[in-house]
Amino acid sequence: MIQAGGNMIVDIGGGTSEIAVISLGGVVVARSLRIAGDEMNEDIIRFVRDEFNMLIGERTAENIKIAIGSATPLKATMEMPIRGRDLVTGVPKEIIINDENVREALSRSIRIIVNTIRTIVEETPPELLSDIMQKGIILAGGGSLIRNLDVFIADETEIPVCTIEDPLTAVVRGTGIVLENIEDLREVLVEMEDDRPLL
Ligand SMILES: Nc1ncnc2c1ncn2[C@@H]1O[C@H](COP(=O)(O)OP(=O)(O)O)[C@@H](O)[C@H]1O
Ligand SMILES: [Mg+2]
Structure with a gap:
């Protein structure tokens, strides 16, 4: 179940996007960005304010x-109205807002994530x-559910992308897998505890 070699995980959550390459030995390279789902909401608020002279809430x-x-x-x-x-x-x-408007609003944040x-x-x-x-970039987190984000990242990086099943609950399920395989993973877990904070 747990494969050796490299895995790249892009986890786009609410407050942060975590981008990491991990292997069985631990974290190889990683960045955390403050650009994720919340910032995308702010992007839309700004866009509607500037383009339509209208104030909308975060919700x-x-x-x-x-x-x-x-x-x-x-x-x-x-x-949608x-x-x-x-x-x-x-x-x-x-007012009526369309997908092109929203794409424009989100483009800066998405560009920053892709560049990272x-x-x-x-x-x-x-x-x-x-x-x-070979394995592809693994996309996780609620923010990864933006339509065609997987296609866009694949085009821009020239690396295939797979979105994990049910990205909103991935962390919970991942923790379950770790607990089920605690003996096999002991070495990795101990090393991560000693050397660096968990992702
Ligand atoms: N279908 C969707 N399309 C785009 N964004 C979504 C979707 N569903 C949830 N999100 C966004 O995902 C973010 C939460 O993701 P999540 O992985 O739960 O975050 P965290 O792990 O940081 O708590 C929120 O910003 C939410 O708006
Ligand atoms: Mg998450």
């Missing part, structure tokens, strides 16, 4: 991101990289 922004957020153009346009407050008159109003993945790839020892090219 509305998150709903938009989940409903129509994407990293590359979709087969069919998606749009959103309510907020007109910045000039202060009066409630409704590329930096990590550059820092990865070649013998692990060939392994990662």
Whole structure:
């Protein structure tokens, strides 16, 4: 179940994105970015403010991101009505936002995440990289559910990407796997405890 060699994990959560290359010996290279799901919500709030002169809350922004957020153009346009407050008159109003708007809003954050993945790839020892090219980058975390984010990362890095099943609960399930294999993993766990904080 647990494979030797290199694995690259990109975990896009709420507050942070964690990008790491791990092997059975532990963490080889890693970065933590403060750009993840929360920042994407902020991106949408800023975009709606600047483009539509409208103020929306964090909750509305998150709903938009989940409903129509994407990293590359979709087969069919998606749009949704959103309510907020007109910045000039202060009066409630409704506008229609579409997938292209949201893509533009999210593009800067997604670009930063992709550039960081590329930096990590550059820092990865070649013998692990060939392994990662074969197995693909593993995408996890709720933020990885943005439509076509896997396709975009694969295009930009020229490395295949696989999104894990049910990325929102991956950490919980991963901990379960570790506990089931605690004897096999003892060496790794001890080393991580001694040398560096857990990811
Ligand atoms: N379908 C979705 N599309 C885009 N983002 C999503 C989706 N579902 C959840 N998220 C985002 O994922 C983030 C939470 O991911 P999660 O892995 O639970 O974070 P953490 O591990 O940091 O608690 C939130 O920012 C949430 O808005
Ligand atoms: Mg998570």
